[in-house]
Amino acid sequence: MYDVNVGSIRSRLACLPEIAQALSSTTVSWQGGLIEGLAQERALHLSAEIVTDVGHSLIDGFIMRDASSYEDIIDIIAGEGVISEQVAEPLRRIVLLRKKLVQEYEQWPRAELHPLTAELPRVLMGFSDQVEAYLRKELA
Template identity: 45%
Template structure:
């Protein structure tokens, strides 16, 4: 193990509750989504993607894990290292697959209703943060 950038990892993990709160608020919305709701949903999903992949990259660098070939591979590497559960892995993989459509193909993004990840993503993000913290604590020893 080399240097674990706890400061940068903590900044991102400590921001996840803000994203989780926004996602839960959007998920609770009963009536149809306005354009502003769609944009808020897209931004919350994008922030979640960036936080998860940033944390993953910092961990891969710190623990000298193999180099990832894609954003999805960042999650695969952490899964191989047993950082989190299979359930979290599958939810986060579905999330990260949205990066390209959200960032590069945003003009084609279908803005119809709530995204299917709104239901499961908040819990997965909380589990991700807890799992990362547990892994870092365990690896200190």
């Protein structure tokens, strides 16, 4: 009935524990150094990419309405009950950072700890758990 690339989704979700760990470690040890700043930047970037890739795969596989933006991907999967609003809200903020991280990286404030860095580990793991629960429910 549905053509969901579960392998691709789970492969991406499998990256989230390491990214969450990197974000947590960066938060705890933050001193504003270059390496910490670059690690934070890459972890935030990968967070945005994984969330949007997984969301897009879910939208395509379960034939949800087409997304018009990265933020819309989050709105759609939240509206379809894949993720809760508590998870969706910070994910909207991370996908809004994507342009700065990918296209305007020369302006990124690497010496500053971004507020999402501390919040995202919990959110990313919640995202992963909720996507897995949705897959189990819908593909059973």
